């Protein structure tokens with residue numbers, strides 16, 4: 064009797080909670096539409112822009128959630144209106160730029176307000192100061208293309224389709240060994256605070272907030288509605304994709320180790336990826352390939368990539384005269400396989416001395432072999448962190464990671480599972496993948512790369528500035544509005 068009463072009380076209370084949540088989202092949407100107008104608020108799930116905003120995520124899992132509406136702000140004032148209405152209603156919400164975060168509810172929301180930046184794509188360049196200013200709604204390809212006309216570029220990501228949320232999480236690009244992380248080039252940010260106030264953050268205005276936004280992640284301290292950044296000179300690149308068959312796995316691994324350890328040319332960058340499909344290709348063994356992107360800022364890389372070019376390649380597309388946008392659009396194998404899959408990231412940070420580079424590969428390869436049939440695609444990616452990169456970061460004031468002197472490296476792991484996998488199985492595969500990653504613990508003293516970390520990895524806690532970030536969070540999100548009403552990194 065007592066048990067059934069208790070159960071019905073739980074049922075009533077969760078039904079009430081759901082009703083309140085649904086109402087709160089709807090209330091917020093109505094209030095926002097009454098100020099911004101219906102054209103800026105998509106309420107119907109059949110609306111073409113609603114469908115687009117709901118489905119355009121790199122991790123297809125985010126598309127199963129149904130926002131109460133999608134708001135398309137055109138200015139910081141519109142964002143402020145939306146935040147105040149969301150606050151007043153008690154609704155949940157999410158902020159979406161490029162939609163590439165794989166973590167649940169970081170840029171997706173179920174029965175709440177989705178603020179999608181796709182209408183805020185303003186960009187400009189000031190030749191007198193060489194500063195670039197852009198709104199958050201473009202992707203990096205669009206930004207690189209725009210600044211190309213001035214012979215300049217902004218610091219963003221390595222792939223054109225990723226969005227500007229990348230810069231708030233640090234932002235690693237092929238130019239990082241010359242100029243540091245993307246957030247190191249921030250000069251002035253316009254921010255809508257969790258209470259709806261519009262303010263600016265720079266070295267002199269709200270310096271703590273500015274500090275937190277230099278790599279502390281999006282949707283933590285406020286919503287950035289305009290970025291003013293130091294632009295950088297850009298010319299033509301020597302760049303290409305080298306593809307190797309798996310027989311050369313060990314040789315490429317050693318070339319990677321040597322590049323990380325010995326390369327001192329800041330114009331030379333590599334991204335080394337081991338990629339595996341679930342099904343064995345018995346004829347050509349092309350279910351497993353090694354793809355190395357080589358990028359040189361200039362026409363002639365000299366011997367910078369010799370370790371890689373000495374190894375026989377199946378395909379080599381490297382050539383001079385590529386624009387930076389073309390570099391960011393170099394084709395990636397297997398994109399079709401992961402384009403609508405449930406994609407997830409994990410990260411590791413390791414020193415180049417010792418055997419970690421080999422251990423991460425051996426564990427990854429063994430896992431990929433043992434779990435055939437349970438994933439669509441898995442990948443292991445080596446990101447060198449050069450001494451020149453950590454020097455460049457420090458010379459620009461540093462960021463929240465206070466990156467220890469290079470060389471060291473991050474490894475990113477991608478797990479893509481088929482959409483619609485049964486929840487139990489999905490959880491088991493994720494848990495097993497996580498155990499594989501954790502079997503090679505990250506080195507103490509190195510920051511985890513927030514942009515490619517899983518939420519449970521708690522990257523902020525790996526930064527030496529964590530206490531200060533907690534304080535900034537308490538100051539700017541004083542009543543925990545962002546903490547309680549949107550997804551994001553934990554600060555406890």
Ligand SMILES: Cc1cc2nc3c(=O)[nH]c(=O)nc-3n(C[C@H](O)[C@H](O)[C@H](O)COP(=O)(O)OP(=O)(O)OC[C@H]3O[C@@H](n4cnc5c(N)ncnc54)[C@H](O)[C@@H]3O)c2cc1C
Pocket residue numbers: 121157158159160161162163164165169170199219220221222225226227228229230231232233234235236280281282283285286287288514515551
């Ligand atoms: C295919 C792929 C390639 C990648 N390549 C790189 C790379 O080269 N370098 C690198 O550093 N990272 C890279 N990443 C990681 C990437 O930086 C993160 O996934 C980042 O979160 C993507 O930003 P977004 O705007 O596309 O995603 P979103 O999911 O829209 O945003 C990411 C987070 O930031 C928040 N956010 C976005 N904009 C704002 C804003 N204006 N104000 C406040 N919060 C905001 C969102 O709420 C969300 O929590 C890559 C990811 C993928 C999937």
